[in-house]
Amino acid sequence: MTVTRGLEGVVATTSSISSIIDDTLTYVGYDIDDLAGNASFEEVIYLLWNRKLLTKTQLAELKKELAENAELPKEVLEHFHMYPIQEVHPMAALRSAVSLLGLYDKEADIMEESANFRKAVRLQAKMPALVTAFARVRKGLQPIPPRKDLSFAANFLYMLTGNEPDSIAVEALDKTLVLHADHELNASTFTARVCVATLSDIYSGVTAAIGALKGPLHGGANEAVMKMLKEIGTVENVEPFIREKLEKKEKIMGFGHRVYRKGDPRAKHLREMSKKLTELTGEPHWYEMSIKIEEIVTGEKHLPPNVDFYSASMYHSLGIDHDLFTPIFAVSRVSGWLAHILEQYENNRLIRPRADYTGPGMQKYVPIDERA
Secondary structure, three states, rough: OOOOOHOOOOOOOOOEEEEEEOOOOEEOOEEHHHHHHHOHHHHHHHHHHHOOOHHHHHHHHHHHHHHHHHOOOOHHHHHHOOOOOOOOOOOHHHHHHHHHHHHHHHOOOOOOOOHHHHHHHHHHHHHHHHHOOOOOOOOOEEEEEEEOOOOOOHHHHHHHOOOOOOOHHHHHHHHHHHHOOOOOOOOOHHHHHHHHOOOOOOHHHHHHHHHHHOOOOHHHHHHHHHHHHHOOOOOHHHHHHHHHHHHHOOOOOOOOOOOOOOOOOOOOHHHHHHHHHHOOOOOHHHHHHHHHHHHHHHHOOOOOOOOOHHHHHHHHHOOEEEEHHHHHHHHHHHHHHHHHHHHHHHOOOOOOOOOOOOOOOOOOOOHHHOOO
């Protein structure tokens, strides 16, 4: 057998959802630059699930369905109060809450195509409420119900703060949701497909995906980036801090990518939003520090920043708690997970790779009384 560690370069399936070819990311053939500059997140959800752009009528209908399904069951809200609220990471809370949602969906185990699409809408709609409700409960605040007159991005910010967000904040979050929506066969998406290939249900697939996204080598990188920026503190401290890291051969989060070689095409969009938001909030040093770090790391290691690097300072400028960065990633990426889950169901085959055994050869069982 030929072993490829981490399955790097291995083609595991066919998909019509997204592609990464020559460092260009597309959703159903649409360049991410085109979508990030023009499409709303709601449009991207529909595109990923249906493989085509929607009409104005279809957009209105999708927004209506998402709004009508955004509220959480009271049992799920009550469950947040049972968590060790000050110790638990929001990703652990989200993982548990999504699993819990499946208990209150009467169609959870109905595998018909129409039922799976309805469940996809319900789950996508409820993700912002799960994240924002937990964020408020842990601060001793009451969760805020969603509003039916706000967009997906605006509703998230409203439920988080209780204040109607300004247009630049909504634009920034909406663009981030578009950029994070799907990314071919990444670790969490592959996890979701492996799970549902057993014909397990959608809630199990998304719960498994959240578990994979939780890791710092996947979705947790943006939180680690902000931790690094806070540790550095000032622009003047950037060079000695980063050069010491490089000398010690320590990993600098937010740089490099398993698939991209010339650079992550999503990073430039978040770089622009980071610059704009840090200036508006009167904290341009976060952006200036990031630029300086990029100059050193890319210059020395030839590693360009990935999507996580500038999303950190952008989320911080929106006033979002740092440990909520990865849950927001999940709020977006669930659209891609659901698209892949639905695609897996359409033409399913159990995913069952092999392992190259490296343990001892054939051994003979020794009775316990005869063992040394």
